[in-house]
Amino acid sequence: MTRQISERAAPSTALLGAGRSGNTVAQPIRRASTLLFDTVADLDRAKAARFDKGTEFYGRFGTRDVFAFEEAVSVLEGAEASLAVPSGLAACVLPFVAFVKPGDHVLIADTAYEPARTSFVQYIARNNVEVEFYDPTIGAEISELIRPETRLIYLESPGSMTFEVQDIPAIAAAARARGVMTVCDNTWATGYFCRPLALGADISVQAATKYIVGHSDAMLGTLSVADTELLTPLRQAANWLGYHVSPDDVFLAARGLRTLPARLELHRTGALEVASWMESRPGIRRVIHPGLSSHSGHALWKRDFTGSTGLFAAVLDITDRAQAVRFVEALRHFGLGFSWGGFESLTLLGDPSGARTATRWTETGTLCRFHIGLEAVADLIGDLDQALASAGLGETVAA
Numbered sequence: 001m002t003r004q005i006s007e008r009a010a011p012s013t014a015l016l017g018a019g020r021s022g023n024t025v026a027q028p029i030r031r032a033s034t035l036l037f038d039t040v041a042d043l044d045r046a047k048a049a050r051f052d053k054g055t056e057f058y059g060r061f062g063t064r065d066v067f068a069f070e071e072a073v074s075v076l077e078g079a080e081a082s083l084a085v086p087s088g089l090a091a092c093v094l095p096f097v098a099f100v101k102p103g104d105h106v107l108i109a110d111t112a113y114e115p116a117r118t119s120f121v122q123y124i125a126r127n128n129v130e131v132e133f134y135d136p137t138i139g140a141e142i143s144e145l146i147r148p149e150t151r152l153i154y155l156e157s158p159g160s161m162t163f164e165v166q167d168i169p170a171i172a173a174a175a176r177a178r179g180v181m182t183v184c185d186n187t188w189a190t191g192y193f194c195r196p197l198a199l200g201a202d203i204s205v206q207a208a209t210k211y212i213v214g215h216s217d218a219m220l221g222t223l224s225v226a227d228t229e230l231l232t233p234l235r236q237a238a239n240w241l242g243y244h245v246s247p248d249d250v251f252l253a254a255r256g257l258r259t260l261p262a263r264l265e266l267h268r269t270g271a272l273e274v275a276s277w278m279e280s281r282p283g284i285r286r287v288i289h290p291g292l293s294s295h296s297g298h299a300l301w302k303r304d305f306t307g308s309t310g311l312f313a314a315v316l317d318i319t320d321r322a323q324a325v326r327f328v329e330a331l332r333h334f335g336l337g338f339s340w341g342g343f344e345s346l347t348l349l350g351d352p353s354g355a356r357t358a359t360r361w362t363e364t365g366t367l368c369r370f371h372i373g374l375e376a377v378a379d380l381i382g383d384l385d386q387a388l389a390s391a392g393l394g395e396t397v398a399a
């Protein structure tokens with residue numbers, strides 16, 4: 001009883017049926033370590049094909065429910081195949097484990113997710129891999145940094161702290177011309193608003209923890225590929241590391257995926273409204289949101305993305321840490337925490353200057369990141385307004 005989805009269906013329609021089979025609307029939860037085989041020949045066949053797409057062999061390699069979720073992620077990303085791993089960070093690092101060897105050189109966007117950056121510097125580089133950071137806005141000039149031993153170029157667009165938009169097609173084309181693989185962290189846009197694979201990237205990774213799960217209650221990562229040849233090495237590397245994804249977490253992610261387009265639409269409009277309001281609010285020096293025409297990467301964003309999500313930043317007219325703390329702690333509707341993509345609004349004070357080497361962060365004001373959740377926008381604006389006022393930044397203008 002596999003649901004047949006028309007090839008021409010809109011992504012929001014296609015996602016409702018993607019990967020579904022059987023007679024339940026919900027994704028089943030099948031808990032398994034041991035999987036049983038009828039015959040020795042069946043077992044041998046499964047063992048030989050254990051790294052291939054869709055083979056049930058042993059619980060650690062996944063069951064048909066995990067494969068169903070992976071199939072749905074492929075619909076989201078416009079991919080041939082996808083792989084689920086235990087966290088977003090695991091997804092960011094896995095291509096390096098699968099494809100990068102001692103003596104290789106890799107290029108990393110200077111704005112990459114900070115914990116991934118730490119893994120590349122402290123773990124990947126340990127294996128005699130040269131890790132070099134590049135200006136994320138470099139575009140086609142990335143060619144000048146590619147060497148004979150360059151194996152992989154890593155992108156994240158936009159960066160999840162300071163929102164630089166990368167020219168994915170230009171970088172992917174330059175890499176492809178020299179036989180270099182590209183990996184793009186697509187967590188901000190999800191496949192719903194941007195498809196790095198269609199723009200030329202080889203692997204699109206997501207922290208499914210964020211928008212796919214969508215309710216801040218599970219952690220999961222995904223890798224999607226346009227060329228199925230890349231899947232087997234990734235599955236092999238996941239096995240070397242002993243990765244396994246829990247069927248309960250996959251259930252939550254599959255459930256989140258069905259409502260992703262509807263939720264993203266609210267995150268999109270809410271964040272744009274709040275960001276626009278902030279642009280005219282005294283006390284705010286600069287709003288950094290790729291969907292605003294004031295953003296330096298707005299034209300690229302418009303060309304390559306079909307929408308924006310709930311995460312953006314603002315530079316507040318605050319240079320004093322205590323004043324910044326007063327602002328954040330005066331907020332009532334914004335939680336203080338890291339993992340955005342859930343239904344609630346969040347905020348975080350950031351200082352990018354310590355986490356980049358190829359570029360410089362020169363803003364003197366305080367960088368504050370916001371995730372706009374599913375609350376009524378008027379409540380969020382009223383809250384921001386009162387918190388800015390209570391930190392001494394202008395008069396309250398909203399009721």
Ligand SMILES: *Cc1c(COP(=O)(O)O)cnc(C)c1O
Nearest residue numbers: 087088089113160187207209220
């Ligand atoms: C959160 C995040 C990750 C890591 O995801 P986890 O599931 O927390 O490991 C990777 N990339 C980006 C852009 C993220 O925001």
